[in-house]
Amino acid sequence: QQQVKQSPQSLIVQKGGISIINCAYENTAFDYFPWYQQFPGKGPALLIAIRPDVSEKKEGRFTISFNKSAKQFSLHIMDSQPGDSATYFCAASSGRKLIWGLGTSLAVNP
Amino acid sequence: NAGVMQNPRHLVRRRGQEARLRCSPMKGHSHVYWYRQLPEEGLKFMVYLQKENIIDESGMPKERFSAEFPKEGPSILRIQQVVRGDSAAYFCASSPPGYYGYTFGSGTRLTVV
Numbered sequence: 001q002q003q004v005k006q007s008p009q010s011l012i013v014q015k016g017g018i019s020i021i022n023c024a025y026e027n028t029a030f031d032y033f034p035w036y037q038q039f040p041g042k043g044p045a046l047l048i049a050i051r052p053d054v055s056e057k058k059e060g061r062f063t064i065s066f067n068k069s070a071k072q073f074s075l076h077i078m079d080s081q082p083g084d085s086a087t088y089f090c091a092a093s094s095g096r097k098l099i100w101g102l103g104t105s106l107a108v109n110p
Numbered sequence: 111n112a113g114v115m116q117n118p119r120h121l122v123r124r125r126g127q128e129a130r131l132r133c134s135p136m137k138g139h140s141h142v143y144w145y146r147q148l149p150e151e152g153l154k155f156m157v158y159l160q161k162e163n164i165i166d167e168s169g170m171p172k173e174r175f176s177a178e179f180p181k182e183g184p185s186i187l188r189i190q191q192v193v194r195g196d197s198a199a200y201f202c203a204s205s206p207p208g209y210y211g212y213t214f215g216s217g218t219r220l221t222v223v
Contacts, residue, residue, distance in 0.1 A: 043214030043215050093210065096141065100153045
């Protein structure tokens with residue numbers, strides 16, 4: 001049972017374009033929604049996170065949009081760069097245990 | 111601050127041997143988490159520890175797996191009598207009290223042959 005569903009599985013974007021990754025969750029008790037970036041051979045690194053009392057959060061080129069009624073949240077990467085090519089994971093938690101999506105492999109073409 | 115240190119980076123064990131994975135959290139972090147990542151999958155929670163205490167081990171297999179975070183020294187994830195299905199990347203993360211944002215180590219890649 002996948003409590004956090006992530007799509008798409010893979011994404012190809014041209015340099016300068018917008019990358020959009022979506023996640024949906026089931027458990028209404030979740031109260032913390034982070035996005036992580038992972039490069040090959042490395043551990044995940046926290047990119048940005050949001051709480052359900054906020055509908056949008058922006059940090060640099062990265063924006064989380066959160067829709068509590070639809071139980072969905074998304075990551076937008078503006079002006080995507082080749083260096084953004086990585087695997088992106090959404091996650092959700094209530095408490096300290098994170099439940100992860102299966103990841104999106106993003107490739108940004110130069 | 112050296113970040114979360116995991117060692118070894120790569121570990122090869124034969125079926126039936128024991129694997130010991132070590133994790134030193136960031137300075138000032140008293141919470142440690144272990145996650146397992148299988149190829150093409152997201153991370154799966156295994157265990158959450160504070161110094162000398164296991165807080166949540168709901169993701170740990172009932173047999174062969176154990177974890178500790180002693181008063182002194184690193185956190186240890188121990189897998190006894192390894193099987194091929196244990197082959198995965200094991201990630202440790204740490205966080206300070208009162209903060210949900212983890213910092214992950216680079217992982218230990220366990221291969222069981």
